[in-house]
Amino acid sequence: MQIAIDGPASAGKSTVAKIVAKNLNFIYIDTGAMYRACTLIAKNGKVDYGDEAKILDLLENSKIEFKNGEKEQKVFVNGQDVSLTIRTPEITANVSQVSALPGIRKKMVELQREMAGQNNVIMDGRDIGTTVLPHADLKVFLVASVASRAKRRYLDFEEKGINQDLAEIERDIEQRDYKDSHRKISPLKKAADAIELDTTNLTIDEVVKKITELIEKKQKKETKE
Ligand code: DC
Numbered sequence: 146m147q148i149a150i151d152g153p154a155s156a157g158k159s160t161v162a163k164i165v166a167k168n169l170n171f172i173y174i175d176t177g178a179m180y181r182a183c184t185l186i187a188k189n190g191k192v193d194y195g196d197e198a199k200i201l202d203l204l205e206n207s208k209i210e211f212k213n214g215e216k217e218q219k220v221f222v223n224g225q226d227v228s229l230t231i232r233t234p235e236i237t238a239n240v241s242q243v244s245a246l247p248g249i250r251k252k253m254v255e256l257q258r259e260m261a262g263q264n265n266v267i268m269d270g271r272d273i274g275t276t277v278l279p280h281a282d283l284k285v286f287l288v289a290s291v292a293s294r295a296k297r298r299y300l301d302f303e304e305k306g307i308n309q310d311l312a313e314i315e316r317d318i319e320q321r322d323y324k325d326s327h328r329k330i331s332p333l334k335k336a337a338d339a340i341e342l343d344t345t346n347l348t349i350d351e352v353v354k355k356i357t358e359l360i361e362k363k364q365k366k367e368t369k370e
Pocket residue numbers: 154155176177178180181240241244245269270271272273321325
């Protein structure tokens with residue numbers, strides 16, 4: 146089974162997808178982390194975030210991988226654990242620019258489809274239902290108000306000991322939403338056959354339950370067919 150979970154920044158996609166994947170024993174693929182890794186590779190290579198050719202060159206000699214850590218999945222670039230570095234404000238502020246480059250998207254989509262292969266996967270991102278896995282068995286589009294998404298991110302940062310102004314986070318989220326949904330290639334968009342779920346007033350457990358129910362319903366339907 147292939148499950149696509151799309152939606153804007155901080156709508157709860159990865160938190161929920163990780164839990165569902167663990168419960169159902171599916172492979173979880175965080176595609177946002179892959180674009181973040183590309184952004185980090187550009188930064189470390191001292192390449193401009195808009196220089197597609199040079200970033201692609203760097204990617205030729207870079208390996209982006211996911212590995213299961215003790216608690217959660219970790220992201221590696223050339224064998225180095227970058228799980229935390231890819232979440233820093235510098236990377237967050239520039240990932241929309243890097244992820245809008247067509248050549249980078251082409252490469253990442255190829256890699257994502259390869260990772261999905263024939264496995265039971267749950268993949269989260271912006272274009273999974275529209276582009277990466279257009280034939281996914283289930284497509285969910287998570288949305289939530291900007292205020293609630295900013296609050297979640299704020300609490301998340303606080304837990305990690307990072308201090309960031311709530312109003313600033315809200316501004317960042319709005320800017321990223323705008324850039325992600327207005328880029329030319331595979332913008333953030335709900336697939337025509339996706340089920341929209343507004344998580345503004347839902348707890349993580351409630352969202353997990355809803356998605357799990359949708360998957361089980363789909364599984365039953367597919368076994369009948
Ligand atoms: O989910 P995230 O916030 O970690 O994603 C980081 C950025 O990567 C996001 O602002 C847009 C980009 N992205 C994308 O363009 N396509 C995806 N499938 C996933 C993320």
